[in-house]
Amino acid sequence: MKESVRISFSSAVVLVLFTLVFTGLMAATYQATKPLLDASAQAEKLKLINEILPPASYDNDLLADAVELPLLKELGATGATKLYRARKAGEPVALVLEAAAPDGYAGRIGLVLAMTADGRVTAVRVTGHKETPGLGDYIDPKKDKNKASPWIAQFNGQGYDLALGGRWKVTKDGGEFAYRTGATISARAVANASGKAVIWAAENRAKLFALPAGASLEEVEK
Amino acid sequence: MSFHGEIVKNGLWNQNPVLGQMLGLCSLLAISTSTVNAVSLGIATIMVMGMSNLIISSLRSFIPYEIRIPVFILIIAALVTVVDLSFNAWLHDLYLVLGIFIPLIVVNCIVLARVEAFAAKNPVGVSVLDGLWMGIGFVWVIGLLGAIREFVGQGTILSGIEMVIPGSHGIQVLPDDYPGFLLAMLPPGAFFVLGLMIAGRNWLDARANERAKAQLVRHTQTQS
Numbered sequence: 548m549k550e551s552v553r554i555s556f557s558s559a560v561v562l563v564l565f566t567l568v569f570t571g572l573m574a575a576t577y578q579a580t581k582p583l584l585d586a587s588a589q590a591e592k593l594k595l596i597n598e599i600l601p602p603a604s605y606d607n608d609l610l611a612d613a614v615e616l617p618l619l620k621e622l623g624a625t626g627a628t629k630l631y632r633a634r635k636a637g638e639p640v641a642l643v644l645e646a647a648a649p650d651g652y653a654g655r656i657g658l659v660l661a662m663t664a665d666g667r668v669t670a671v672r673v674t675g676h677k678e679t680p681g682l683g684d685y686i687d688p689k690k691d692k693n694k695a696s697p698w699i700a701q702f703n704g705q706g707y708d709l710a711l712g713g714r715w716k717v718t719k720d721g722g723e724f725a726y727r728t729g730a731t732i733s734a735r736a737v738a739n740a741s742g743k744a745v746i747w748a749a750e751n752r753a754k755l756f757a758l759p760a761g762a763s764l765e766e767v768e769k
Numbered sequence: 770m771s772f773h774g775e776i777v778k779n780g781l782w783n784q785n786p787v788l789g790q791m792l793g794l795c796s797l798l799a800i801s802t803s804t805v806n807a808v809s810l811g812i813a814t815i816m817v818m819g820m821s822n823l824i825i826s827s828l829r830s831f832i833p834y835e836i837r838i839p840v841f842i843l844i845i846a847a848l849v850t851v852v853d854l855s856f857n858a859w860l861h862d863l864y865l866v867l868g869i870f871i872p873l874i875v876v877n878c879i880v881l882a883r884v885e886a887f888a889a890k891n892p893v894g895v896s897v898l899d900g901l902w903m904g905i906g907f908v909w910v911i912g913l914l915g916a917i918r919e920f921v922g923q924g925t926i927l928s929g930i931e932m933v934i935p936g937s938h939g940i941q942v943l944p945d946d947y948p949g950f951l952l953a954m955l956p957p958g959a960f961f962v963l964g965l966m967i968a969g970r971n972w973l974d975a976r977a978n979e980r981a982k983a984q985l986v987r988h989t990q991t992q993s
Contacts, residue, residue, distance in 0.1 A: 558836045565832075565840050569847035576851045580858035587861050680802045681923045681954045689932075692925075692941070729948070 596631065596643050599670035600661040605633035605640045614755060615763035616644075621747035623647035623655075623740050632756060639664040639756040642748055645674070648740030652732040653677040656686065660741055664756070666707040666749045671699055671741050676733075683733035698734065701725065702741060707749035715742030773898065780902030786879045787910040787963075788970045793879040797911050798959040800870065802922070805929040805939075807915025808908060810870040815904030817852060817874045821845050822888040822900030829889050841884050849875045865932070879907060910966070917962050922953035 589610060596609060612632045618624050623646055631643040641663045648656040657675035662668050673687040684690040688697035701724050709715050709723060716722025717735050726734035748755070758764065779785075786792050793814075801807040824844055825832075832840050853871045856864040874880060883903050888896040919925055924943030931938050952958045 554835065558833050561831075561833055562836050562839060565843055569843055573847050573850050576854045580854045583858035583861075584854070587857070679951070679954065681949055682951055690929075692923075692928075692945075694938075 595659060595672060595674065596661070599659065599672050600633060600641055600643060601669075605635050607632075607634045609633055609643070612760045614758050614760075617764060619747065621743050623649050623743070630755060632760075633661075639752075641669065642752060642755055644744060644748055646740050646744035648736035650732075650739075651676060651678055651736045652683050652730070653679065656733070656736055656740070658737065658741055658744070660702070660744060662707070662745065662748050662752070664752065666752070668702050668705050668707075668741070668745060671702040671737070673699065673737070678733045679730070683730040685727055685730070686733050686737050698725070698727065699737070705745075707745050710742045710745045710749070715739075715745060772895065776895065776898050777902050780899070780904075780906040781909070782906075782970075784903075785906045785910060785970075786882075786903050787907060788967055790879075790882065791967075792882050793877040793907065794963075796870075796873045796877050797907075797914070798956055798963070800873070801911050801915040801918055801959055802954055803919040803925075803929055804912055804915040804927050805933060806870075807911040809867050809933070810873065811904070811908030811911050813867045813870045814874055814877060814879070814907055815901060817845075817849055817871075818880055818883060818900035818904040819897050820852070820900075821848055821880055821884055822896040823893060824848065825884045826888040826891060826893045826896035832889070837889060838881075838885070841881055841889075845880055845884070846875050879903060914959065914962055914966065918953045918958055921950050921962075922958065923947075923949055 593610060609631050612634065614630045614632065616622070616624070616628045616630050618626055619628075622628065622644065625647070628645050630645075633640040633643065641661050643659065643661045646658045646660065648658065654677045655675075656673060656678070658671055659674050660668055660671040676684065676687060678684045678686060680690070685692065685698050688699050691697040691699070705715070705723075714721075714723050715738060717724050717726040717731065717738050719726060719731055720735065720738075722738065724734070724738050726738075755764070782789070784790055787794070787797060796810060800810045821844065825841060828844075849871060853868070856871065857868060883900055887899045891899070916926065919928060920942065924941060924947035926940045926942055928939030950958075953962070
């Protein structure tokens with residue numbers, strides 16, 4: 548009996564020691580890499596934004612000129628999101644906002660889109676999705692087999708009047724946008740979610756550009 | 770055959786982690802939708818297996834036998850976290866390709882199996898070799914599985930290669946209007962293809978046995 552207690556005790560001590568050493572190793576690595584990770588996360592965000600909004604079209608620090616958005620069902624959000632504002636020489640150029648489609652074929656589809664001050668969408672991109680590989684994933688231009696004119700490029704340059712007129716939909720639903728046979732749901736989800744976001748952003752753009760940087764839309768409305 | 774030759778042969782064929790030991794099937798089936806994805810996961814696995822075998826075989830005399838499994842899991846999990854963070858920070862371009870696969874390796878039972886079956890009982894040098902060759906055995910199987918599924922499912926070869934080598938692009942083998950074969954892209958398709966591959970290996974082994982036996986018989990006949 549005593550022997551078994553001794554073995555249990557020494558095993559416990561060894562396990563605690565191993566846990567401490569390896570937790571320490573992980574904590575040290577985390578601390579050493581954190582500044583680099585934060586910097587590359589920012590760079591990645593900017594790279595994605597540069598894909599939908601030409602970097603030459605604005606001259607402000609886009610990521611710093613942000614507005615906090617409360618949970619908005621127009622954007623399909625599940626929590627607070629951020630909206631970025633592009634300006635050139637102080638004049639409003641474009642809004643960059645995130646939206647989500649809750650009704651993808653396999654869960655939510657995250658989107659980011661940019662809209663110019665006169666209500667034109669420059670481009671839409673998919674930031675995250677779980678659509679079937681090789682079937683519904685053409686909504687992401689990286690996976691789209693048609694590299695010359697990817698499916699998602701149809702949204703480039705479309706005005707918000709299209710959405711107001713109820714035509715910001717796939718052709719099957721009576722709208723303007725093509726879809727690929729066999730994977731309508733993915734295309735429909737992206738079209739509907741971006742259409743809703745476009746209407747919301749177009750209707751609120753004056754208010755959104757007027758907010759001070761770092762402000763929250765919610766506080767101002769109260 | 771030398772001990773090293775034995776390790777190489779075990780990793781690639783005899784005790785191949787997938788075809789022989791049938792380990793790590795969860796990540797294998799999930800990730801092998803294309804060659805590029807499959808080989809990327811395989812390369813990340815080789816690195817983690819080499820490192821976990823290295824660390825555990827060098828610490829093997831300090832690990833009490835009774836609690837070896839929790840200690841192994843602790844070490845593997847910590848190691849994968851460190852590899853994940855270091856890749857993200859210092860090899861960011863490679864991380865963008867391999868990154869999503871690295872956390873998956875923690876749940877890959879090949880790593881724990883080789884640590885338990887080999888690294889915990891053998892010196893450091895051969896343990897690292899075992900980890901590397903078992904990893905390479907995993908890569909060729911998952912790579913082939915990915916290639917078959919990609920070809921049948923989408924009619925392409927090496928699609929997504931531009932993520933690894935910028936400027937290159939995959940090849941569309943079947944005509945552009947190939948409708949795709951969805952089953953091959955879904956998990957059941959992975960089971961079918963893997964089943965065929967295991968059957969193929971068993972058939973080759975059975976044929977080799979048959980021949981060896983026939984040779985032995987001939988040999989004894991000529992002697993008598």
